[in-house]
Structure formats: C-alpha cells, structure tokens
Amino acid sequence: MGIDLWKYKRKPAKRKEPISKNxxxxxxxxxxxxxxxxxxxxxxxxxxxxxxxxxxxxxxxxxxxxxxxxxxxxxxxxxxxxxxxxxxxxxxxxxxxxxxxxxxxxxxxxxxxxxxxxxxxxxxxxxxxxxxxxxxxxxxxxxxxxxxxxxxxRKAAKCFGVPGRRDGARPKCAAKSFKKTEKKSKKTKNKKVSFKGAE
The missing domain is CATH 3.100.10.10 (Ribosomal Protein L15; Chain: K; domain 2)
Incomplete structure (x- = not known):
C-alpha cells in the first residue's frame, strides 16, 4: 500500500546566500x-x-x-x-x-x-x-x-512546549495593552443604550 505525498523525493532547501540586504x-x-x-x-x-x-x-x-x-x-x-x-x-x-x-x-x-x-x-x-x-x-x-x-x-523560546507537563515551558500570557482593550470592550457591551427621544 502506497502513500501519496506531495513532498515525495523533495530535497531539503539549503541557503546559498543570505537574504539580508547587507x-x-x-x-x-x-x-x-x-x-x-x-x-x-x-x-x-x-x-x-x-x-x-x-x-x-x-x-x-x-x-x-x-x-x-x-x-x-x-x-x-x-x-x-x-x-x-x-x-x-x-x-x-x-x-x-x-x-x-x-x-x-x-x-x-x-x-x-x-x-x-x-x-x-x-x-x-x-x-x-x-x-x-x-x-x-x-x-x-x-x-x-x-x-x-x-x-x-531568548524569551519567546521559553514559551515553546506545553506548560504544566514538566517541560519547563512558561505559559504564554497576553500583553497588558491587549488586556486593557479587552476590558474596554466588555465595559461598552455592558452599558445600556439610551435614546433621548424615547419616553
């Protein structure tokens, strides 16, 4: 039984020159x-x-x-x-x-x-x-x-893996700026819309 793979007999890509414009x-x-x-x-x-x-x-x-x-x-x-x-x-x-x-x-x-x-x-x-x-x-x-x-x-590499499985991986927390925007959106949703013309 064969497996149809689109990467069959494909050589791994090797860099021959740097991508940077330096x-x-x-x-x-x-x-x-x-x-x-x-x-x-x-x-x-x-x-x-x-x-x-x-x-x-x-x-x-x-x-x-x-x-x-x-x-x-x-x-x-x-x-x-x-x-x-x-x-x-x-x-x-x-x-x-x-x-x-x-x-x-x-x-x-x-x-x-x-x-x-x-x-x-x-x-x-x-x-x-x-x-x-x-x-x-x-x-x-x-x-x-x-x-x-x-x-x-580097700091980002410490989050690789599943936290809590004895891998030593850190849980990835959201940034403070993202949390602030999330709080604002919740506040606007909870507010009641009031119209001046309504009795």
Missing part, C-alpha cells in the same frame, strides 16, 4: 564560499553555512563564555610552555557581561561587537577582528575555534 555580509559570504571550494577545509564550510543563517539563528555570545574557553587554552599552553595562538570566532554578535571586570587579551572575530564589549577588549589589550581580516590571517582556519550562541536563550 552588502558586507554578502561579500563575506562570497569570500568564504570561494575559500571552502579552494581550501576544502571544514572550518570554512561551517563559517559559510553559519553566515547564511537568519538573524534569529545567529544568536549572540557573551564575553564570559569566550573567557571560560580562553582560560582552558591558557592552562594547556602553560603546561606545554607555549603561548595561546588561537583566535575565537563567532558567526554573530558578541555581547558584554557586566559581572566581568578583568578580561584576558583575546583575539575575537565576530560580525558585530557591542560598545562595552569592544571597549573592554581594547582595554585588556585584545583585538576585535572582522571576517575579511580572518580570511587574510588564517585562510584555512588553522588554530581557530568557532562558537555559536544558544538559540533557545
């Missing part, structure tokens, strides 16, 4: 597309794939997470008696953590830095690099660590 993003995507074809390195192909993602899927990464990974790299370098040469790469924005006071002199590559994060890295003696600079420095992606932010960290 000129810099499209140029960087073209650079990493050519690099992935010529160098055949997995790093370049994954960076190219991440750059083509939507804005929601390019989740931000905090400085604390980058520093935690940098500390482990420093520990291994001390044991070997060498310096840290790794570059931390984020295919999205880098955000500051207010709880961090002292930051290591890290070399970070990202699409965008927040003002406070950029200032902290510059003060510590680190570098805020772009993807076109990374393509010139490390075209094969050697000694580069790629990071990706958690997509489910």
């Amino acid at each position: 000129v810099y993003l499209s140029l960087v995507c073209e650079i990493y597309k050519t690099l992935s074809q010529k160098t055949q390195s997995k790093f370049n192909t994954t960076v190219y794939k991440y750059l083509c993602f939507t804005k929601l899927n390019k989740a931000c990464v905090s400085l604390r997470r980058l520093q935690d990974s940098y500390d482990t790299l420093e520990d291994t370098a001390r044991k070997e008696g060498t310096k840290v040469e790794e570059i931390l790469v984020v295919a999205g924005p880098v955000v500051d953590d207010e709880r961090l006071v002292n930051i290591r002199p890290m070399r970070v590559v990202a699409l965008r830095f927040s003002k406070t994060a950029r200032a902290k890295l510059a003060k510590a003696g680190g570098e805020c690099l772009t993807f076109d600079q990374l393509a010139l420095l490390r075209p094969t992606g050697e000694k580069c660590i790629l990071f990706r932010g958690n997509i489910l960290d």
Whole structure:
C-alpha cells in the first residue's frame, strides 16, 4: 500500500546566500564560499553555512563564555610552555557581561561587537577582528575555534512546549495593552443604550 505525498523525493532547501540586504555580509559570504571550494577545509564550510543563517539563528555570545574557553587554552599552553595562538570566532554578535571586570587579551572575530564589549577588549589589550581580516590571517582556519550562541536563550523560546507537563515551558500570557482593550470592550457591551427621544 502506497502513500501519496506531495513532498515525495523533495530535497531539503539549503541557503546559498543570505537574504539580508547587507552588502558586507554578502561579500563575506562570497569570500568564504570561494575559500571552502579552494581550501576544502571544514572550518570554512561551517563559517559559510553559519553566515547564511537568519538573524534569529545567529544568536549572540557573551564575553564570559569566550573567557571560560580562553582560560582552558591558557592552562594547556602553560603546561606545554607555549603561548595561546588561537583566535575565537563567532558567526554573530558578541555581547558584554557586566559581572566581568578583568578580561584576558583575546583575539575575537565576530560580525558585530557591542560598545562595552569592544571597549573592554581594547582595554585588556585584545583585538576585535572582522571576517575579511580572518580570511587574510588564517585562510584555512588553522588554530581557530568557532562558537555559536544558544538559540533557545531568548524569551519567546521559553514559551515553546506545553506548560504544566514538566517541560519547563512558561505559559504564554497576553500583553497588558491587549488586556486593557479587552476590558474596554466588555465595559461598552455592558452599558445600556439610551435614546433621548424615547419616553
């Protein structure tokens, strides 16, 4: 017995270029597309794939997470008696953590830095690099660590699932503005219509 499916033998859609009209993003995507074809390195192909993602899927990464990974790299370098040469790469924005006071002199590559994060890295003696600079420095992606932010960290994602079934999902509440309009509509319905001409 067969099943008639309209999606039969249909390949899943894959993005080959970003939808956004940002000129810099499209140029960087073209650079990493050519690099992935010529160098055949997995790093370049994954960076190219991440750059083509939507804005929601390019989740931000905090400085604390980058520093935690940098500390482990420093520990291994001390044991070997060498310096840290790794570059931390984020295919999205880098955000500051207010709880961090002292930051290591890290070399970070990202699409965008927040003002406070950029200032902290510059003060510590680190570098805020772009993807076109990374393509010139490390075209094969050697000694580069790629990071990706958690997509489910945003507030809307916490409402996904069925609340009350031990999923940890929040119940989706209506906005205050919607509640106010609902109250007004109820009040107008309850009011009695009176005519001046009626006796």
